[in-house]
Amino acid sequence: MSCVTTLKKKGMKLTTQRRLILDIIHDSGGHLTAEEILDYVQARVPGVNKSTIYRTLELLEDLGCVFKSKLGDRFIYHHAEGGHHHHLVCQTCGKSIDCDEDLFLPAERAVNEKYGFRAEFKHVLISGLCADCRDKT
Amino acid sequence: MSCVTTLKKKGMKLTTQRRLILDIIHDSGGHLTAEEILDYVQARVPGVNKSTIYRTLELLEDLGCVFKSKLGDRFIYHHAEGGHHHHLVCQTCGKSIDCDEDLFLPAERAVNEKYGFRAEFKHVLISGLCADCRDKT
């Protein structure tokens, strides 16, 4: 079910701003900060306010349309299509590579067996060096 | 080499505040936020200022005496003795369990082979449910 449909089902309104934000998050394959989203939105519709961005992102997260994770000291957002996965984020060039959700299965099993700890690995951002930047050093 | 020795070697001064902060981080096996450290310090020496806590923590991090990681939307600190390891942090009770640094070896190998990505897993905080809290549900 599309985000738009979900919105309407809940009696929420499909405004220009919301449509824009949805578009931008879908179009950018990667992940964006709230401020980057604000910039993109304002490039198309000047006058849109920060609060709207934050409120809309929170809304979309609640609806399950968008995922929010932490990168450094701020939050980043990306669309929720294609199920769960993780991100490899290059420290040098900032590029982001998607990788599949099974990545942490061994780690999950290990902590469950050793400590009975039920770890949650959802949309983890993994910091490091991508192949290109690694070779350039 | 102890943190105190390192401090002195660099011509830095060993003040009451710095000694206190070091003690507290060493004594608490787990991890503390800057504010928690502030509370502990003020319990013993009233009048110590936030800025001092933050400045000292930054200093200790630079010296390699203390590690800083992110938990939720704030930073947490813990001592750097005993080498690298990760933390299992319970979402419910807040308890923290140390686990060894090899935990992510399979994940590291996987992303290296698939994408040539050199992942850095250092002092990762893993969120989830500890055995006690899991059973209480």
Next chain:
DNA sequence: TTTCATGCAAATGATTTGCATAGTC
């Protein structure tokens, strides 16, 4: 026209910084 969403401006809360004073070496 009813209700929800937006813009604005001000609040928040963790962390940082400038500067005069106090403490360590």
Next chain:
DNA sequence: GACTATGCAAATCATTTGCATGAAA
């Protein structure tokens, strides 16, 4: 006594909130 560290108060900076106005259904 020289030089560093501290306390204080004010500044940052991302994010949040209250409220009157504007837009969608």
